[in-house]
Amino acid sequence: DIVMTQSPDSLAVSLGERATINCKSSQTVLYSSNNKNYLAWYQQKPGQPPKLLIYWASSRESGVPDRFSGSGSGTDFTLTISSLQAEDVAVYYCQQYYTGPLTFGGGTKVEIK
């Protein structure tokens, strides 16, 4: 199984400041044949299901604010919130879909400082 490791476990950021979340996979999730990274990011608020933010590592889902961006390739990925808003308080998960079983990172909790 591909193990997804997120860091940090939690972080507190001031409103308007940048938040950076890291995700590392135990093996590459980059498919060389199409040069795509099979990596998604989700946001989960308390009592709600996860919401898809980013797919193919850097493609923003429709309706997701452009302050959310994904980057990285191979085994190392980053989700960046460029200017943290109060409504961004949540737990964020990465997920690989390169191969089965589909696996998720352990989550990163983002709070307001």
Added chain:
Amino acid sequence: QVQLQESGPGLVKPSETLSLTCAVSRYSINSGYYWGWIRQPPGKGLEWIGSLYHSGSTYYNPSFKSRITISVDTSKNQFSLKLSSVIAADTAVYYCARVISSGDPGMGSFDFWGQGTLVTVSS
């Protein structure tokens, strides 16, 4: 927008079978896409259980070994999960979701989710 709604018993006894149904609305399962089940133990992370296609093809997480069955009822536009021989560790919120296929059968990210249903395993 696609809507998904999980339903089923909220309490299951140890060693019995957990049965959940996911009703899909505003989209026909027959039109395509894979559909999946994901669970989340209280206060913990997400675990993929399995996915299926409207044809009935299924893709399971091996960690569940032979305990799971995912099936589809296209006439009712719904799909189901059965997890047998449950133990306390199977206590979780169970979500159904639509899979955006990556190109590999059953694999992909999840774009639409149900609200989830908490299933507690306890005698």
